[in-house]
Amino acid sequence: MNLCFELSEQDERAAAQAVGEKIRYCVPADLTLTGRRTEGYLVVGEERYGIIQDGECKESHAIHEATEYKVIPLVGNVLLEAKEQDGCRIAARASMQHAARYAYIAQILTSVASEKPIRIYNQEAEPACATCGGPLIRGTRICPKCINKAAAFKRLWGVSMSHWKMLTLGVLLLFAMTGLSLLGPYLQKILINAALEPPSGQQADMRLFMIAIAGMAGVLVGGELLTIAKGRIMTSVSSNIAADLRKLVFDRIQALSLGFLTSQRAGDIMNRITSDTDRIRNLIQEICTMAILQLITLVSVGVLLFQSNAMLAVIVILPAPLVAYLQVYIWRRILRKLSHKQWRIHDKANSFLHDVLSGIRVVKSFGKEAREIQRFRDYNTQFAQAAIQTEKVFSMLSPISNYLIQIGQYIVLLVGCNFIVGGTLNIGELVQFTSYAAMIYGPLTWLMYMPRWVTNAVIAVDRVFSVIDEQPEIMDTEHSVKHSIQGRIEFRNVTFGYKTYEPVLKDIHVEIKQGEMIGLVGHSGSGKSTMINLISRFYDVTEGELLIDGVDIRHIQQEALRSQIGVVLQETFLFSGTITDNIRYSKPEATLEEIIQAARVANAHEFIIQLPDGYDTRLEENGNNLSGGERQRIAIARAVLSNPSILILDEATASLDIETEGVIQEALQRVTEHRTTIAIAHRLSTLRNADRLFVLEKGEIAEIGTHTELMEKQGIYYKLIMAQRNMAKPKKISSVQEKSAASDSLSAQAVTN
Amino acid sequence: MPHDETVQREGAANGTVSLAEAAKIKYLTPHNARFVRTKGNMLSVTVENKAYPSVYLHCSFPHSNRNQYISVRTLENEEVGMIESLDDFPAELAELLKEQIAIRYFAPVISKVLAIKEEFGYAYWEAETQAGRCRFTVRNGGGNVKLVSDQKLLIQDVDGNRFLIERLDQLSEKEYRMVEMCL
Numbered sequence: 017m018n019l020c021f022e023l024s025e026q027d028e029r030a031a032a033q034a035v036g037e038k039i040r041y042c043v044p045a046d047l048t049l050t051g052r053r054t055e056g057y058l059v060v061g062e063e064r065y066g067i068i069q070d071g072e073c074k075e076s077h078a079i080h081e082a083t084e085y086k087v088i089p090l091v092g093n094v095l096l097e098a099k100e101q102d103g104c105r106i107a108a109r110a111s112m113q114h115a116a117r118y119a120y121i122a123q124i125l126t127s128v129a130s131e132k133p134i135r136i137y138n139q140e141a142e143p144a145c146a147t148c149g150g151p152l153i154r155g156t157r158i159c160p161k162c163i164n165k166a167a168a169f170k171r172l173w174g175v176s177m178s179h180w181k182m183l184t185l186g187v188l189l190l191f192a193m194t195g196l197s198l199l200g201p202y203l204q205k206i207l208i209n210a211a212l213e214p215p216s217g218q219q220a221d222m223r224l225f226m227i228a229i230a231g232m233a234g235v236l237v238g239g240e241l242l243t244i245a246k247g248r249i250m251t252s253v254s255s256n257i258a259a260d261l262r263k264l265v266f267d268r269i270q271a272l273s274l275g276f277l278t279s280q281r282a283g284d285i286m287n288r289i290t291s292d293t294d295r296i297r298n299l300i301q302e303i304c305t306m307a308i309l310q311l312i313t314l315v316s317v318g319v320l321l322f323q324s325n326a327m328l329a330v331i332v333i334l335p336a337p338l339v340a341y342l343q344v345y346i347w348r349r350i351l352r353k354l355s356h357k358q359w360r361i362h363d364k365a366n367s368f369l370h371d372v373l374s375g376i377r378v379v380k381s382f383g384k385e386a387r388e389i390q391r392f393r394d395y396n397t398q399f400a401q402a403a404i405q406t407e408k409v410f411s412m413l414s415p416i417s418n419y420l421i422q423i424g425q426y427i428v429l430l431v432g433c434n435f436i437v438g439g440t441l442n443i444g445e446l447v448q449f450t451s452y453a454a455m456i457y458g459p460l461t462w463l464m465y466m467p468r469w470v471t472n473a474v475i476a477v478d479r480v481f482s483v484i485d486e487q488p489e490i491m492d493t494e495h496s497v498k499h500s501i502q503g504r505i506e507f508r509n510v511t512f513g514y515k516t517y518e519p520v521l522k523d524i525h526v527e528i529k530q531g532e533m534i535g536l537v538g539h540s541g542s543g544k545s546t547m548i549n550l551i552s553r554f555y556d557v558t559e560g561e562l563l564i565d566g567v568d569i570r571h572i573q574q575e576a577l578r579s580q581i582g583v584v585l586q587e588t589f590l591f592s593g594t595i596t597d598n599i600r601y602s603k604p605e606a607t608l609e610e611i612i613q614a615a616r617v618a619n620a621h622e623f624i625i626q627l628p629d630g631y632d633t634r635l636e637e638n639g640n641n642l643s644g645g646e647r648q649r650i651a652i653a654r655a656v657l658s659n660p661s662i663l664i665l666d667e668a669t670a671s672l673d674i675e676t677e678g679v680i681q682e683a684l685q686r687v688t689e690h691r692t693t694i695a696i697a698h699r700l701s702t703l704r705n706a707d708r709l710f711v712l713e714k715g716e717i718a719e720i721g722t723h724t725e726l727m728e729k730q731g732i733y734y735k736l737i738m739a740q741r742n743m744a745k746p747k748k749i750s751s752v753q754e755k756s757a758a759s760d761s762l763s764a765q766a767v768t769n
Numbered sequence: 770m771p772h773d774e775t776v777q778r779e780g781a782a783n784g785t786v787s788l789a790e791a792a793k794i795k796y797l798t799p800h801n802a803r804f805v806r807t808k809g810n811m812l813s814v815t816v817e818n819k820a821y822p823s824v825y826l827h828c829s830f831p832h833s834n835r836n837q838y839i840s841v842r843t844l845e846n847e848e849v850g851m852i853e854s855l856d857d858f859p860a861e862l863a864e865l866l867k868e869q870i871a872i873r874y875f876a877p878v879i880s881k882v883l884a885i886k887e888e889f890g891y892a893y894w895e896a897e898t899q900a901g902r903c904r905f906t907v908r909n910g911g912g913n914v915k916l917v918s919d920q921k922l923l924i925q926d927v928d929g930n931r932f933l934i935e936r937l938d939q940l941s942e943k944e945y946r947m948v949e950m951c952l
Contacts, residue, residue, distance in 0.1 A: 047875070047900070049810060049872065051871065051875060051877065051899065051900055052900050052901060053877075053900040053901040053903065054901075086844070088825075088844065090825075090872065090873045090874070090875065091831070091873055091874045091875065091876070091931065092874065092875040092876050092925075092929070092930055092931035093872075093875035093930075095872070097811070097823070098809065099823075100808075100809065102807075102808065103807035103808060103809060103811065103813055103822050103823070104807055104809055104811045104813075104822055104823035105807065105808065105809020105810070105811065106809055106810045106811055106872075107809075109872075111928070111930050112926075112928040112929035112930045113928035113930070115928075115929070284910050353946055353949065353950055356950050357949060357950070357952075360950075360952060478888065478890075479890070482890025482891075482909070483890070485890070486890070
């Protein structure tokens with residue numbers, strides 16, 4: 017992290033005057049209080065700090081004037097706040113790209129103010145592009161300079177090349193087809209000049225006539241056969257390439273971090289896998305069949321036309337540039353944007369459908385069907401309008417350009433007839449010429465439609481590769497090892513924030529022994545789930561180390577790590593498939609006996625065996641045909657099947673009634689024995705079997721101990737327990753008590769929420 | 770719907786606790802709260818003899834109504850109270866509060882969109898804004914460019930900076946076409 021920005025000479029002089037010769041840190045303070053972006057800097061010297069702007073020191077203070085410095089993330093900007101004796105001061109204001117820097121600067125200034133040693137990390141490199149060394153887009157490994165469309169097509173080419181044999185065969189067939197079709201007009205000329213209208217002084221030649229007729233028939237049949245063969249080959253090639261792409265996108269999505277995936281709409285990602293790759297398939301099919309065919313035809317017919325009569329050829333081709341210009345203009349200015357818009361609306365409508373259909377219970381229970389119908393109608397109309405708009409442009413464009421193109425043909429007839437009358441051309445040659453001319457209009461007209469599919473394809477390629485290019489934030493390195501986990505977990509001065517400047521966990525330093533059951537307790541937002549996310553390595557720690565059996569978690573292969581951690585979440589997700597499939601998910605090679613064992617341990621066997629289809633019961637979407645408790649027990653069976661060394665229970669029993677919870681608790685007790693277990697529960701009674709409880713408060717561990725120890729301490733945990741007990745008490749009728757009960761329940765709710 | 774309102778009113782008449790009673794909002798007025806700007810340009814408030822050395826103003830409706838229902842909170846996210854409407858305060862004080870709101874919600878208004886280039890899931894913007902000329906990168910999808918009212922467009926860049934287009938219908942044809950692609 018760069019905390020020592022270079023100052024201009026003028027600024028440096030001002031800074032030296034304000035804070036002394038030695039400038040230890042210098043970071044941009046690029047926002048004024050009135051909201052202007054400036055080239056300002058916050059400079060920190062040995063004992064003073066100051067704001068430098070345009071070669072002037074705007075203000076400067078002694079670091080010791082304040083006791084504490086904090087970075088305050090606001091909306092769209094950050095403040096560095098200095099807590100002084102007579103109130104707080106805005107020490108600096110900056111835009112969000114410097115937020116993380118200010119988090120460090122605040123730490124540094126506080127350390128100086130309180131005369132503690134500075135723990136600095138300004139040597140930490142800022143991520144840079146491997147090719148050009150420029151800055152990357154935050155949170156990605158994409159360099160805006162080094163990425164371009166040509167590269168994407170090159171990659172598409174790379175993907176296509178694995179099917180080069182079939183592709184080459186297809187292209188060869190194309191050449192053969194074009195060659196055959198060019199023979200047609202030549203045979204026509206022979207036919208006319210040899211038999212129908214022989215040049216004066218020559219006899220009609222019946223043998224040539226028959227050969228020409230047979231040749232024409234041969235060209236026709238051969239052409240059709242080649243078309244069939246080419247169609248079959250190209251379909252299979254393009255489908256295979258699209259399948260490869262789908263696989264690439266899906267693989268990448270699986271590898272991407274939770275952070276990226278939660279920032280995207282599910283419908284959006286689904287579209288990229290399905291419709292966008294399909295568009296690319298079309299593109300390949302078009303390029304490999306139509307595009308190449310048309311180009312070969314265009315070039316060869318062009319050559320033949322100019323050979324037979326250059327002047328007529330010029331007349332035929334003359335309107336082409338005009339039309340081409342019209343096409344390009346309309347594509348750039350209108351079509352690309354129109355179809356872009358159409359797709360966005362399509363995506364949005366899809367996401368809406370996904371939303372409403374998954375939330376259909378809510379819709380129905382609030383009786384809002386009519387409203388949703390109206391919303392769908394709106395999306396539908398918007399989409400239809402966008403489609404109509406695009407089509408309108410097309411419907412105008414093609415007749416006009418067709419007309420322009422074919423004007424040439426009339427002129428050819430006019431001039432050609434004059435040539436015949438003048439004796440410089442015979443009928444056979446004119447017929448051959450007009451046939452060739454007719455052939456050139458095909459590719460020319462087709463070229464006009466090209467913008468349409470190129471538009472679609474370019475956007476599709478763009479969207480598909482934007483996912484493929486996204487780099488996972490958490491990656492295994494070559495030094496990553498497969499570690500067989502025993503179950504000792506150690507947080508060593510761990511600080512972590514989803515945004516680096518907003519730490520959710522602060523300086524956590526605890527050790528969880530092998531086989532220990534730990535209960536995590538605390539208000540919502542205190543960092544419990546974050547601790548669990550770090551153990552599963554969904555995110556990497558910002559500072560400090562997280563060790564498993566003494567090995568840094570960043571050095572353990574992700575797959576090996578997660579396969580040894582069992583997780584049961586509050587919201588269980590079951591896939592469609594049978595109960596067996598779902599339990600087996602964590603260990604695909606498990607035997608039927610193991611599945612039953614896991615189910616028995618999870619207290620699920622009893623209810624599964626009662627089902628008419630037993631373990632073969634097919635679950636509906638997300639197991640909707642089971643009750644919450646049943647789903648949860650299957651989830652527990654799934655988690656324990658692989659015999660994980662670490663078990664994580666994140667509110668595993670929160671949404672269940674007390675009786676079901678009892679059954680599951682009993683199961684969990686069996687499961688967690690001698691296994692490192694970390695459980696989060698708001699219902700504190702759930703954690704009574706825990707060996708130790710960690711009470712988290714605002715990202716720090718506030719209390720550690722057994723239930724009895726913490727109750728005796730009468731701290732945060734004690735208050736939480738009391739609040740829950742109060743909530744469980746029956747309400748009294750008298751108004752005074754009612755009031756106090758209301759406030760109790762409110763505070764308890766704050767705890768449970 | 771009028772029908773719903775009737776039901777609610779009937780509920781209140783039946784002696785059940787009304788929503789307002791249950792919500793227990795504590796309103797700050799010029800009479801019970803004294804707002805002061807600190808020497809270091811921050812805001813402090815004293816409510817019923819209790820002093821809060823630094824408080825922040827959180828708008829309930831930062832896009833649709835910045836004048837009403839402003840929550841006054843400490844850094845620890847404790848609510849000191851709510852301001853029902855800035856109009857209840859004397860002009861000078863209201864101005865101070867507005868200034869503080871402007872500091873919290875920083876989103877320069879775009880006066881002219883100069884260029885938007887879209888590539889590989891990111892849009893690269895260049896625009897003239899109230900805060901000067903800005904270049905920023907916006908990730909596509911995920912609601913980084915969204916309409917927060919009928920005509921007002923909020924754009925959030927990859928760093929978390931925000932920009933506003935106050936009225937979409939006042940963009941030029943060319944600007945609109947560029948912006949529309951990101952919607």
